Amino acid sequence: MREGELTYDDFLQRLNIQEVLIDAGYHLNRRDGLRYPSYVRIDSDGRRIRGDKFIVTQQGKCCFQAQQQRVYNIISFIKEHPHFFSEYRVGMSLDRLVNLVCNRLLNHPIEDRTTRIIQPKRDILPFDITNYDLHKFNPQDRATQKKFYPYFKSRGIDLYTQYAFHRHFCLATKHREDGAAYTNLSFPLTLPKGDGTVVGFEERGRARMDGSGSYKGKAEGSNSSEGLWIASPARTPLSEAKHVYWFESAYDAMAYYQLHQKEDKDLRKAVFVSTGGAAGQQQFKSVIEAAPHAIHHLCFDRDRARQVYAINFALTHAGKVFTSKLSKNNMLVIRLINENLQCEMNLEPFDFQLITATLGINPVKEPINKKEVVHDDLDIGDGYLQEMKMTCMDEYEAACAEGASGEELERMRENLSAIEDVIRGYSISGSTFQKCILYEPAADGYKDWNEQLLAKIKLQESAHEEVAREEEPEQERQARFHR
Known part of the structure; x- marks a missing residue:
């Protein structure tokens, strides 16, 4: 260690999470008071961005988002949200990013690019699966399935979805030198x-x-830079995939499948990919090269960093050499290196199709016969679909005003989402194209697909309870009331 070089411990002791949040472009939300300070992002019109708020905890050392269960300290926040910081460049080491950001915030000069985070005292050896005891899920053996219950129950992943993906997860137990052992639900990463x-x-x-x-x-x-969880219920090889669905976690991939597999019978043949966290350009490149003819469905979370992942994927798919970062005023700064161009884009409101079109990377395949694009065996065009979408939106707004049940509103949202899915793959400037990239986050109001699945399950449970109460005999209802 060179004299004056700072470590993770120094960063954690000398900085608080509020300094990092402010540097990432967040503003103190005074309406929530100071006992539990919260920080929000502001759009270009000075209004709060809905759903993007961090609450500070543990005496200013950590923060969390109300809709998530993850707690971040200074180090993990920077690593999980690299695009918030001006030092970030696509493909750079996240440890180096932490080093650069924290040293800048502490006004600690860095001599040159060789400055880096000090390596741990012991070297970390490459992953070796033989260091683990594996317990696998057997669809024909109920006893093997029971151990997985506590890992999937809290996520709403049902047994049928577990059957579909059973080849792609296991319980892995590692024994430490001190005799202790720990077990995790593990999703294998491959190249x-x-x-x-x-x-x-x-x-x-x-x-x-x-x-x-x-x-x-x-x-x-x-x-982590190249490995991904790659899964297909029908065991479709990645090289033969017609559709590739991208997620940040295997839980989200399984939740998406559970939500859609009934109406999309071909979903079993698709390939599901999880980056296991921050999505890297090398991961994008490798899958694009391995599945050159696939349609890619970007199902990342709805927050700003994940929206940037989607744009980075489109740039990578288009063969661009680039860097991207979010400025403090929430503008995306993209530099196209080979073209020697730089542009700034406002991401609020976020419109993936408009952004990719503006960048000249709106990815489509060759024009296809319009008669091949049908819905319920009818030859329909983009104008008809747009009219149908507007009608559904009007009906949904009316249902909200009339106090329709949550289950009915959820059904109407699903119908609207299905129409939007068809529109995404339909006409551009009067010609019909098949898009190579579809942006598919969870429905508005949900952070990710797992959250949407849990909300649907809760809604169904509430509906069942309501039906049970209505069917309850009058005498029993009266007796329960008097108790």
Whole structure:
């Protein structure tokens, strides 16, 4: 260690999370008071961006989002939200990013680019699956399935979805030198163009009894820059995939499948990919090269960093050499290196199609016969679909005003989402094209697909309880009332 070089411990002791939030472009939300300070992002018109708020906890050392169970300290916040910081460049080491940001905030000069975070005292060896005891899910053996219950129950992942993906997860137990052992639900990471060798695990722990969340991360030594969870219920090889669905977690991928598999019978043949956290350009490139003819569905979370992932994917798919970062005023700064161009884009409101079209990377395949694009065996055009969408929106607004049930509103949202899906793959400037990239976040109001699944399950449970109460005999209802 060179004299004067700072470590993670120095950063954690000398900085508080509020300084990092402010540097990332967040503003103190005075309406929430100072006992539990909260920080929000502001759009270009000076209005709060809905759903993008962090609450400070643990005496200013950590923060969390109300709709999430993840608690961040200074280090993990920077690593999970790299695009918030001016130092970030696509493909750079996240440890180096932490070093640059924290040293700048502490006004600690960095001599040159060789300055880096000090490596741990012991070297981390490459991932080796033989260091783990594996317990696999057997669809024909109920006894093997029971151990997975606490990992999937809290996420709303049902047994049928577990059957569909059973080849792509396991329980992995690692024994420490002190005799202790720990077990996690593990999703194997492989290389898109590799031979199937497991190069790491995306890991999830049991849900905690107090509801405060659970461990999530990657196994020690995992190849995080290239490795991905690659799964297909029908065992479709990535090279033969017609559709590739992108997520940041295997839980979200399974939730998406559970929500859509009944109406899309071909979903079993699709390939589901999880980056296991921050999505890297090398991961994008490898999958694009391995599945050059696939349609890619970007199902990342709805927050700003994940929207930037979607744009980065489109740039990578278009073969661009680029850097991208979010400025403090929430503008996306993109530099196209080979073209020697730089542009700034306002991401509020976020419109993926408009942004990619503006960048000249709106990705489409060759024009297809318009008669091949049908819905319920009818030859319909984009104008008809747009009219149908407007009608559905009017009906939804009327239903909200009239106090329709939550289940009815959810059904109407699903219908509207289905129409939007068809429109995405339909006409551009009067000609019909098939898009190579579709932006598919969870429905408005949900952070991710797992949150949407849990909300749907809760809604169904409430509806069942209401039906049960209505069917309850009058005498029993009266007796319960008097008790």
